[in-house]
Amino acid sequence: MKHAEITGWGKCVPPAILSNKDLATFMDTSDEWITSRTGIEERRICHCNFSDMALVASRHALAAAGLEPGELDLILLGCLTPDSHCPNTASIIADALGARNAAAIDINSACTGFLYGLHIGTNLIRTGAHKKVLVIGGEFISHYMNWAKRDVAVLFGDACGAVVIEATNEETGLLTASIGCESDAKYAIQITNLGSSYSRMTDDFLYVDWNFEGQEVFKRAVKAMAQACENVLEKQNLSVSDIKLVVPHQANKRILDALAKRIGLDENQVFVNVHKYGNTSAGTIPVALTEALEESKIHPGDYLLMASFGAGLTWGAGIIKWSDRITPLKKSDADLPPCNETALEILENHINRYRARSKLTA
Numbered sequence: 001m002k003h004a005e006i007t008g009w010g011k012c013v014p015p016a017i018l019s020n021k022d023l024a025t026f027m028d029t030s031d032e033w034i035t036s037r038t039g040i041e042e043r044r045i046c047h048c049n050f051s052d053m054a055l056v057a058s059r060h061a062l063a064a065a066g067l068e069p070g071e072l073d074l075i076l077l078g079c080l081t082p083d084s085h086c087p088n089t090a091s092i093i094a095d096a097l098g099a100r101n102a103a104a105i106d107i108n109s110a111c112t113g114f115l116y117g118l119h120i121g122t123n124l125i126r127t128g129a130h131k132k133v134l135v136i137g138g139e140f141i142s143h144y145m146n147w148a149k150r151d152v153a154v155l156f157g158d159a160c161g162a163v164v165i166e167a168t169n170e171e172t173g174l175l176t177a178s179i180g181c182e183s184d185a186k187y188a189i190q191i192t193n194l195g196s197s198y199s200r201m202t203d204d205f206l207y208v209d210w211n212f213e214g215q216e217v218f219k220r221a222v223k224a225m226a227q228a229c230e231n232v233l234e235k236q237n238l239s240v241s242d243i244k245l246v247v248p249h250q251a252n253k254r255i256l257d258a259l260a261k262r263i264g265l266d267e268n269q270v271f272v273n274v275h276k277y278g279n280t281s282a283g284t285i286p287v288a289l290t291e292a293l294e295e296s297k298i299h300p301g302d303y304l305l306m307a308s309f310g311a312g313l314t315w316g317a318g319i320i321k322w323s324d325r326i327t328p329l330k331k332s333d334a335d336l337p338p339c340n341e342t343a344l345e346i347l348e349n350h351i352n353r354y355r356a357r358s359k360l361t362a
């Protein structure tokens with residue numbers, strides 16, 4: 001049977017840092033509230049386009065795999081905040097990379113976009129339809145934020161990660177996955193005024209907004225991710241003690257603690273970086289995977305468990321068997337253009353606009 005080895009990995013986190021204290025300068029919140037409820041200490045704010053972050057992450061992943069862009073036959077992009085809908089953003093990335101032989105598909109399943117993409121790419125490799133696939137997950141979520149809404153604005157950040165998967169006969173890569181969607185609760189996370197169901201004939205169209213039922217999402221996230229993890233462990237005939245590292249979606253440290261407790265994981269089995277980046281939606285897992293490799297937390301032959309949950313409400317889990325190689329074949333010096341502003345300076349107009357709007361509609 002064919003498998004899809006993860007041969008390359010890379011990340012891009014923009015340099016501008018927005019701390020909890022920065023947030024407290026323009027909204028009624030505090031470092032104490034944010035850290036105690038979420039574990040988040042700071043997040044990154046993008047100063048360029050989403051595709052610029054995706055390009056950097058992809059170039060690192062391609063170098064790690066030792067591949068040229070022209071060798072890719074498919075690019076899958078998990079993202080709900082793309083540069084553009086037409087052309088789709090996977091094709092913008094394909095062109096900028098010079099991936100002339102690759103099909104390019106955007107996947108919008110929010111926070112689960114990377115895991116969904118890895119599942120789709122792996123199975124396309126298994127059927128023989130594709131051989132070398134770039135799977136990207138990331139978000140430019142600050143662009144769509146309502147900076148007057150404290151219950152949402154403090155949770156998210158911008159970042160992107162990518163992996164290369166390639167056909168192999170060795171039993172490695174994503175061995176099994178379980179994905180699904182609690183569509184009955186789809187409006188528990190909703191970005192409004194974005195999409196063709198919203199009238200363009202009112203000024204509301206200019207203000208993207210959020211409906212977010214935090215507690216409902218929290219409960220469902222823990223339950224669905226735990227169930228999905230148990231499914232994949234059972235399918236693969238493994239127990240939690242066989243798992244060397246869990247690389248989960250990073251939305252809230254309390255969700256990760258509750259998940260660990262529910263399925264019987266030890267705290268040090270779970271990779272956590274939510275304190276540095278907040279919830280970067282589809283970016284969390286590929287960025288965490290890359291950092292786990294950089295920090296030598298993954299070893300040849302390790303079983304990894306991934307779990308994710310997000311708008312839709314989509315969920316998923318997967319088991320990966322890592323291959324023999326834990327170091328990049330080559331390194332890339334790809335980086336974002338220089339950033340000369342602080343995170344607050346980047347966001348200033350955006351924040352002022354939303355604050356003025358919220359005063360008008362209060």
Ligand code: UT7
Pocket residue numbers: 028029030033034037038111150151152154213214215216217218221251252255279281309310311
């Ligand atoms: O990746 C997609 C999935 N997303 C998630 O997984 C997020 C899931 N949900 C959560 O992480 C948590 O529910 C939150 C972090 C969003 C909220 O934590 P919570 O413990 O559920 O707080 P809460 O919503 O019950 O709010 C408690 C209080 C409220 O005040 P009152 O009504 O008790 O007076 C809120 O108004 O905290 C208030 N509050 C804030 N206070 C300071 C809400 N946001 C803030 C804030 N700063 N930023």
